[in-house]
Amino acid sequence: MSRCDFKVVLLGCEHVGKTSLVIRFVTCSFNGNAPYQNTIGAAFCAKKMYSKGRDFNVGIWDTAGSERYESMTKTYYRGTHAAIICYDPCDIYSWERLQHWMRELRIVEEDCKVYLCGTKKDIVDSGAAAREVSEETVANYSKGLNGHFLTSSKTGENVEELFQKVVDDCVADLKLMKDVEEHRRQLITIEPVKHKRFCAC
Ligand SMILES: Nc1nc2c(ncn2[C@@H]2O[C@H](COP(=O)(O)OP(=O)(O)OP(=O)(O)O)[C@@H](O)[C@H]2O)c(=O)[nH]1
Ligand SMILES: [Mg+2]
Numbered sequence: 001m002s003r004c005d006f007k008v009v010l011l012g013c014e015h016v017g018k019t020s021l022v023i024r025f026v027t028c029s030f031n032g033n034a035p036y037q038n039t040i041g042a043a044f045c046a047k048k049m050y051s052k053g054r055d056f057n058v059g060i061w062d063t064a065g066s067e068r069y070e071s072m073t074k075t076y077y078r079g080t081h082a083a084i085i086c087y088d089p090c091d092i093y094s095w096e097r098l099q100h101w102m103r104e105l106r107i108v109e110e111d112c113k114v115y116l117c118g119t120k121k122d123i124v125d126s127g128a129a130a131r132e133v134s135e136e137t138v139a140n141y142s143k144g145l146n147g148h149f150l151t152s153s154k155t156g157e158n159v160e161e162l163f164q165k166v167v168d169d170c171v172a173d174l175k176l177m178k179d180v181e182e183h184r185r186q187l188i189t190i191e192p193v194k195h196k197r198f199c200a201c
Contacts, residue, residue, distance in 0.1 A: 003187065004046055004059030005180045006170045008163075009076055011101045012086030013094040014038055014065030017119035020153035021086065022062045025163050030153050039064040042076045049163065051171040056180075058167060070104075077108040081176060082115065082146075082166045089118045089138075089150070090129040098141070113146040113169055117162060121152035 010018040019039055024030050026047050042063045049058050061080070063073040077083070085101050087094040098116075105112070118138065123129050142148035146169055149162040170176055 003057055005056040005183070006058050006082065006167065006176075007061070007080045008058060008082045008084065008166055009061045009063060009080040010084045010086060011063050011073070011077075011105065012065055012117075013088075013091075013097050014067075016065060016086045016088045016091070016094050017153055018062050018065065018086050019043070021084075021117065021119065021151060021159060022060055024153040024156055024159050026060070028156065030156075032154060038066050041069055041072050047163075049167045051164070051167045054171075056167060056171070058163070074104060074108060077105055080109050080112050081170055082113040083109070084115045084117050084162065084166070086117045086119050087133065088120055089124050089131050089133045090120065092132040095133045095137075113166070113173075115146050115162065115166060116142050116148040118148070118150040119153070121150045121157055122154045123152075124150070125152075 010022065012018055015036065015038075019037075020030060022043075022045060026045050039062060042061050044059065044061055046057055046059045049056050061076045063069075063076050083105050085098060085105075087098055089095075102114070105114070116138065118124075118133070124131055138148060147162075147165050149158045149165070151158040151162055153159065
């Protein structure tokens with residue numbers, strides 16, 4: 001049984017920066033010199049987070065953006081409490097594909113919380129590449145969603161804020177928290193049996 005309280009999945013086109021975002025969040029690092037390596041299928045990691053005076057284990061699934069793995073990545077959406085859909089503001093294609101990711105997600109998890117994440121803010125800010133998605137377009141699209149963040153995995157800007165908002169929203173969700181408590185109770189009752197070393201019978 002999973003020890004994670006919340007499941008978060010990252011999706012979006014290849015090369016938008018999903019893996020870099022997770023690495024920045026979990027290890028506080030960014031290696032711009034490393035050659036780009038596309039994720040195959042999906043990668044998992046977990047991080048302990050603090051919200052409303054309590055600790056929570058957050059499980060993060062970083063899915064592959066490549067169309068080659070699409071049928072496989074969909075399987076990771078199941079049971080997710082929150083989805084972070086990433087796009088690169090300097091890449092219009094990654095924005096146009098957003099609707100596709102949203103549709104795919106909603107087929108599997110109709111009610112999960114959805115956050116938009118514009119990546120590579122440092123590039124946008126420096127003007128090294130031209131912005132192809134206007135702020136107004138993003139603001140309009142984000143209205144019905146749970147939040148929008150513009151992050152930079154290079155500088156770390158807004159990365160912590162994004163994940164903290166996701167966890168705070170989960171903790172504020174009474175129905176979800178009821179399930180979390182139940183899940184924790186089940187783990188407590190199962191654990192002693194698992195660690196029993198000697199049979200007394
Ligand atoms: N300058 C800058 N570069 C970034 C940032 N985030 C990611 N990159 C670069 O963008 C490229 C792609 O990043 P990844 O994190 O591997 O992208 P991905 O979305 O995981 O790609 P797939 O696994 O193929 O879906 C890499 O060369 C990163 O170094 C950022 O915030 N700033
Ligand atoms: Mg990746």
